[in-house]
Amino acid sequence: MKAAVAVVLFLSLFFRLSFSVYRKHFFVNRFMTWKDAQKYCxxxxxDLSTVTKEEAQLLSNNTGIIYEYFWIGLHMSPNNREQWIWSGGEDENINNWDIGEPNLLETExxxxxxxFNSKLHNAxxxxxRPFYCMNVFELILVRQNKTWDEALDYCRQNYTDLASLRSQRIMAEAINNTITxxxxxxWTGLxxxxxxxxxxxxxxxQYKAWSVEGELQCPARNLRCGALDRxxxxxxxxxxxxKLNFLCRKKL
Structure with a gap:
């Protein structure tokens, strides 16, 4: 039922998993059990979202959420009550528990x-509850000289799209990733x-890292594609x- 995607509010929030790999989160305003939410994602x-402390804060700020709690991909290991793991198997620290949490480990x-405070609870x-799903992406440097339109076609045919450097963290990773x-x-996707x-x-x-000339509201007709100045x-x-090298993003 692809139509179910219509209930998703897209939040373009990316975070680093490892070198040049990011998550994008999607809020699903449908009430499901944790298991059904995992199946849906x-x-x-x-998968259900893996979140850092920083991500939990930003996702909580979504004005589309009016409920006190939302599911993420965190659950207790079936083999060890002392261990909490992520649905997607990510090696992400779990260091954002609220005071007194987790508790009632026999049932929750x-x-x-x-x-309201972006803290983790067990339940x-x-x-x-409503929940967050995620997609995972990787930045790919393509060392071929192409026009912007050629780069766009190449990324969409071979990966997912030209890269969006939409946060300071992604910008820093892009700079590191383009050393060679x-x-x-x-070229970027601007x-x-x-x-x-x-x-x-x-x-x-929302995040911007323009050079001075990039702030122009109406650039010259021949300067209407955005590049990263390394x-x-x-x-x-x-x-x-x-004809420039370019950054693609790849959905993992």
């Missing part, structure tokens, strides 16, 4: 985030059209016909 995304074996797995680039500038800059992947543009750690508008 594995069908339509990758699944993890939620309490929205009955049979309770129904053969060009001083590297494009200017219809009077504004946007990520072609659809991610929001030497100055900024974005800059470039001629879309320039």
């Amino acid at each position: 594995r069908e339509y995304h990758d 074996k699944c993890g939620v985030v309490r929205r 009955l797995c049979s309770r129904t 680039s053969q060009t001083a500038y590297v 494009r200017f059209m219809a009077g504004h800059w946007f990520w072609v992947s659809g991610d929001d543009l 030497q100055n750690n900024v974005w800059r508008p470039n001629n879309c016909e320039d």
Whole structure:
């Protein structure tokens, strides 16, 4: 039932798992048990969300959530009551428990985030709650010289899309990941059209790292594709016909 995707509120939040690998989280405003939520996420995304302390805080700030708790991928190991693990098997520290949590370990074996303080609680797995799913992506440097449109086609044919550097953390990883680039500038998914800059992947543009000329509301007609300036750690508008290396993102 692909139509079920319509109930998902997309939050373009990425976080590092390991070098150049990120999570994107999706809030699902449907009430399900933990097990059913896990099944849903594995069908339509990758899995129930794995979250760091920072992610829990940001996901809790989603104005679309009006309920006190939401499911994430945390659950008790079936083999060890002292061990809590993630649904997707990620090696992510679990260091954000609320005071007195976890408790009632005989019955409360699944993890939620309490929205009001972004802390972890354990809960009955049979309770129904809204939840977060995740997709996992990786940044890929392609050392081929292509125009922006050629780079976009290449990424979409071979990976997922041109990269969105939509947070300071992703920006730092992109800079590290382009050390071996053969060009001083590297194409990203930034494009200017219809009077504004946007990520072609659809991610929001709240975080910005423009060079001074990139702040122009209406760049020159030949400077309407965005590239990463590796030497100055900024974005800059470039001629879309320039031949540059580029960053793709790959859904894992």
